[in-house]
Amino acid sequence: MNVLECRDLTKIYGKVVAVKNVSLGIGKGQTKVIFGPSGSGKSTLLRCLGLLEKPTSGTIYFNGIDVYTTKQDLNKLRAKIGFVFQEPSLFRHLTALGNVVLGLKHVLGYSEDEARRKAMEALKLVKMEDWANYYPAQLSGGQQQRVGIARAIAMDPEIILFDEPTAALDVELKWEVISVMKDLADRGTTMLVATHELRFAKEVADEMIFMDQGEIIEIGTPEQFFRSPMTERARKFMAKLLG
């Protein structure tokens, strides 16, 4: 059974069809990578899967349960689906530690001490324990993203969605974030990652999903995509990414 799955998911904003009839599922322990040109609907799809936006039509299943028609408590499910955003979106009035503690305390009900201990563990995993008491504005973009990842993993989610977490970072900072994500994938974390970092995809992805104009164009293993994509559009886009 897939941890998270969508069937015929469509999201329309006004007259713009951002995502069109997308079906995909992520099984436990899998890492899947979504890629495609900007505006191809990756972010919208992820936000729908993260239950941050309601799809216009289609079904989302969490552990096999239809989320919307069975009227699940969305906040409870959101706590089980980690989300890392493209722009580092740390709470600006809280330290790195405070950012990780917030959800542990006020969503999962940990005591202050337990929450702090658990938050420090998460910060260690992303190698940010020495920066625990710094505020977001005092950290680099890459460090902020790592704290964002710690904030997500501390909640022990069943899956983590990454929305182009390195797209807003300088080249030097990208790798510190990617290496953290690779660690997570190696430890068997279930992940769906929108990214253009092909090296990451090649090393850890079980499956790559190519999207364009709101639709899934091609699904395949990294080997397939690197050797010879089946569709013309995927081939062109791969060529562009590989320079």
Added chain:
Amino acid sequence: MLFLLNYSDFLINGFITTVQVTLIGVGLGMILGILAALGDIYGGKIIKIIVNIYVEFFRGSPLIAQLFLIYFTLPALTGIRLDVITAGYLTLALNSGAYQKGYLKGAMEAVFKDQFLAALSLGLPLRKILMYVVVPQALRIVIPAWSNELASMAKSTTALIVIGVREFLNTGVSIVAQTFKPLETYLFITIVYFIWIYSMLKILDIVYDRVKIPGLEPVI
């Protein structure tokens, strides 16, 4: 100015009343302002319309007219009679709330949407998102604007003289009526107002410095 010592109890009571109405007016106004700002940002259409009618009305009419309205007209319409001081609190709170709504709304909108989404993704319910993410940031951002409001409200309390509240300026008027010494009396009253308001602003400056967080500077 020594003759004023004879009226010290009288003056002190007047001053305490002024401080009270200022703090209660601004305090209640802040609660009203937060609620109105939240209503305007997150509320439905009807709530938005009510909030905007309230804000425009109290910002767009004179404070003294509002005082008369609440002290004289409200009882005539509803039968509820307020004593002068309650009418004073209520009017100042409604007036201040209308202004504070504007500052607070700006500050809350400055707490960008990404913060809201991030909190949502952790599974926090709306009430907790507002309590732990939006409001703490908004309050820090709003402090400088809020200092202006406090100073302006402290000065506005003198309007309460028109419905007969024994506030600080009013005690001065009574003393002048008895002593015929307007020069010294009003000079003294004005200086006390100045020292009081000036120190409140200084204290808020210090508070602002204390709670200031890098990256959370005011944007309004």
